[in-house]
């Protein structure tokens with residue numbers, strides 16, 4: 001078939017949204033959550049919804065899942081405000097750092113503040129006092145991540161200071177692991193370091209002993225476990241766990257114990273928008289970096305690096321067209337990519353899967369895209385741009 005020729009099939013094609021879209025199976029997210037819940041019981045579950053629900057679309061995911069979680073977690077204040085604007089009443093922890101000037105918003109919207117330093121503790125107490133309210137806070141203890149948080153060997157001073165803060169509700173205390181999963185970095189794979197994680201855990205216990213030594217009740221929510229720790233370090237579950245990537249059905253790495261049954265909920269779909277014969281020696285796309293030595297049948301897909309399909313993957317990815325994997329060829333453009341089908345096995349309008357599983361069983365996983373892009377699977381998910389519509393289904 002020649003490029004762009006109208007025919008009967010084209011006339012009957014539904015085109016309600018952009019052909020390139022993410023289909024999110026909300027029921028699968030709920031099944032993943034149920035599997036996590038059953039595994040960590042009786043610990044509570046905070047689901048991490050930061051970064052547009054790991055790319056899955058906060059607006060669709062959050063209201064659907066909120067009734068089934070104990071806590072919602074985000075990284076920044078704006079994400080929490082989005083959740084409140086949706087009308088969600090659940091407790092929300094903002095895990096990232098905050099500035100004193102942001103604290104009034106926490107009070108206005110009943111958000112939970114992470115306290116990482118004596119400075120923010122004092123600012124929180126002062127702001128709550130001025131507002132005549134009590135503010136919910138969780139202490140963040142740095143046990144070896146060296147990012148943000150009161151370092152474990154200085155934690156006692158912070159906890160001591162908090163004893164005189166009558167306008168704060170000390171609801172939680174937490175830490176975060178630096179090496180509980182494999183880190184996929186360009187040209188290097190860093191395997192998890194469980195002995196470092198155990199050392200972090202020991203430091204966290206040491207900090208918690210403050211309460212025992214003073215005969216004071218512990219903050220009711222002690223938490224530490226991200227996805228990898230949920231799977232690999234059951235001793236880190238405490239009162240609450242904080243799953244991110246496993247809630248979305250993706251294992252944090254290839255090493256994590258498969259102790260729960262989860263499955264991805266996301267399929268990145270598109271359709272063929274153009275097809276043609278590319279002649280032998282006729283180079284394709286910017287820079288003319290690819291050409292075939294024989295005539296081949298190629299198709300064009302309306303998805304590119306502006307959608308989060310990394311340009312640096314050019315010439316490496318496989319793309320599923322009509323249930324079979326084919327090579328992407330030439331430079332990935334801002335809005336389009338070319339796929340070499342060799343023979344005429346697809347036409348305009350046919351189904352394309354860039355990420356996820358086809359009905360045929362063929363699948364492209366986030367870790368595949370990560371390997372082609374020289375990054376980690378987390379970045380693959382969060383990099384899918386806002387331009388890609390999210391379509392929510394239940395199945």
Ligand SMILES: Cc1ncc(COP(=O)(O)O)c(C=O)c1O
Nearest residue numbers: 048095176226227242243244245
């Ligand atoms: C503080 C905190 N807790 C939990 C998570 C969830 O991590 P994961 O997606 O590995 O479960 C994150 C994500 O980076 C985080 O920053």
